[in-house]
Amino acid sequence: MTPDEFRRHGHELIDWIAGYVEGVERQRVSPDVRPGDVRAQLAEHPPAEPEAWSVVMADVERVVVPGIVHWQHPSYFAYFPSNTTYPSILGELLATGLGVQGMSWVTSPACTEIETLMLDWMGELLDLPERFHSTSPTGGGVIQGSASEATLVAILSARWRATGGAVNADGDTSRLVAYATSQSHSSVEKGLRIAGIGSDRLQIVAHDDSFAMRVDDLRRLVADDRAAGLVPCFVCSSHGTTSSMAFDPTPQLGPFCRDEGLWLHVDAAMSGIAALAPEHRWVNDGLELADSYCTNPHKWMGVNFDCDLYWTADRAALLGALSILPEYLRSAAAQTGAAIDYRDWQVPLGRRFRSLKLWFVLRLDGVVPIRAMIRRHVELTQRLAAEVRADERFEIVAPHPLNLLCLRLVAGDPATDALIEQANATGEVLFTRTVLDGRSALRFSIGTRATAWRHVAAAWQLLGSLASSS
């Protein structure tokens, strides 16, 4: 492709994307395809000759668009929000065009320094504790690809600190124990597996009626484990669980974990961004004693995936766990300690210039429209909750302080499961099912940038009519 062709097709693609985003409501939310359908429409073998732009874009319209879930659709209520914004798309485009590697400061200084600055900006906008700021004595932040990687990195830091660093060499994890509720994200168990601690050493702490961790049960488990000669080392506190958006009691967990020497990781992947609006800043409660914290601009802030913000108050543990320095990566800047080498803050070595999209969003749109979006989503959720409460066929099954409402049919699990399946099959909406305390629930997650009351109301009407006809 020549530079001129790139200019022409690039302009066409920009226009195509604007058209896609503005017109996404005309699509089915989820595709009507079975496994294999997409592939069957495409060439089994690579082309022998280059193909025309128009041919490829025709396949995008014919195969790709009808083959994806439209996460940007205003009637998308599934999984979690993953909204994009125009400045974010352009920030990612710039990063792609520059094509630099940010594994070390020296491999592209601006890539590292703008990232550090963005973490500090976000810490200010979210009103996070000073201990996470890059200029604090022991803290700092980094962009991870996902909250799963943030969880893993927190586990590795905890493991390092609990063994005085010995685990790096001897791999001895045999006495370590971690704690979370059954509502914590699957990445906790996956991370413990990866870290060689093992899922048997994930103690499931009991939760209360609101699906929040019971501190008394944590205390009991930790005491029992110590009595058994084990080494408790890690607690994951969720600020907004995936299933029901429950909040674990970090203000009570902080002093306990500090006194017991446990690493306290707070996973606010889905909900932490709410703190951009001052009235929702309670989502930060207790962070002043957390060892690490993460939240995802790629979920509820319009910064496209991947952009997970991870802060730690103990960067020595993080670097201890992950720093490796072969000859071909040495640099004077790193050896003086003046520069951050983010490769030592993450699992992979290579890294993209991901901070550009955050920089673009915060400068070109600013936080005002993001705050407005968050407030609108919360209001829509509360308005929906009022409607659900007024309908005696349904019940709300968990607290809903923000933008997720979990509900079910009082008729029971088969009816709830059928309702979700029938609603999704229309293609007009998309919901995810979960199980709360052994019973099915429909998750109604309101987080797409374009979602307005009419979309929520139509979805609720659909649920109501399906419930009547079943």
Next chain:
Amino acid sequence: MTPDEFRRHGHELIDWIAGYVEGVERQRVSPDVRPGDVRAQLAEHPPAEPEAWSVVMADVERVVVPGIVHWQHPSYFAYFPSNTTYPSILGELLATGLGVQGMSWVTSPACTEIETLMLDWMGELLDLPERFHSTSPTGGGVIQGSASEATLVAILSARWRATGGAVNADGDTSRLVAYATSQSHSSVEKGLRIAGIGSDRLQIVAHDDSFAMRVDDLRRLVADDRAAGLVPCFVCSSHGTTSSMAFDPTPQLGPFCRDEGLWLHVDAAMSGIAALAPEHRWVNDGLELADSYCTNPHKWMGVNFDCDLYWTADRAALLGALSILPEYLRSAAAQTGAAIDYRDWQVPLGRRFRSLKLWFVLRLDGVVPIRAMIRRHVELTQRLAAEVRADERFEIVAPHPLNLLCLRLVAGDPATDALIEQANATGEVLFTRTVLDGRSALRFSIGTRATAWRHVAAAWQLLGSLASSS
């Protein structure tokens, strides 16, 4: 940003990128900045009001461009190739604009199925063994973010197989041992650390004069470890080491690892793409007995970072190691086994639509220009080697079958180190230093899309004149 502003600024940015790529040769290769210089030029706090596009782009030109290493510069000879192409940039842009999540088949079927197809296309183009094809009884491929993640995933698969899966629950890695040479990538040690095996259990196998693994030494170490009651489980064979592009003897390692039940991972991150040219297909030698293999289109193929291709011949071990299925991720498609859920093939949960950029490159440009680029880089390297051999001040210190030449001054390490430092300080070129058998070497890596003989010759002339004046 409104849709119309997005269209306008998007067009401007596309043009800006074309101008950047075409004009990158006018930049210094590496920036003249010290730690903190970039940040000092930017606002310490987020803006209170949205800023104009022109203001932000002015900062891109004033601060970002002079603050990065220009990895696309034709006189960039450092680290590894990381070249981009126009179709790849547009493929990434499309993925960003669609904003979908590919963690499971059901979360966007086309995202999964095009990825599987691209792995099969690439297997065909690289002429890889059938056992890695998605329709083979036990194999398949996936895009990882980086070769480091590929290495980690291979280690986790090996660990799972060696323990019959028990490690997932009990975390017992206490008897496991892994093997690699001192020349293998740092991600092997990092991966063993992360996996809780520990760096003490990385046995460093001796290498020969060409920096390739000595199979006799591997045999000896494995026998000794077995005699000591340990469980050898993983061998990393590098096809193109980072320091000198050495190739370990996979044809000999394969039968040994098969007979001993060791997981054989072949790391061809930097050099495996050479197999797109039939005359370089020797880089695949021995893959027919490998358990896993990776190579990076984001290095030498013009597909921008991140795009690491990882194939395994034992997907049961991979899924065994990484599959976790909470209620909110269940789907009928996955439960029947008809669909691939790529979240179970990687460390993170979330994933971008990364196959689009590969699809765009293979359809819009095709492999012909990539093959031509690879051939040109190899020819330039051999032509350079002839010049170096003719200069008695220099010596070549490792085999150079492809596009990396390691050289040093016969005057010794301080002279070689000074040469690298002085050359890089000019801003006209960028080299990386390494250490081979205890002595400094300059890595002359030829892999940028725009690099022609005149760039290589100018760099060589610069080295010669600096060597004379010192």
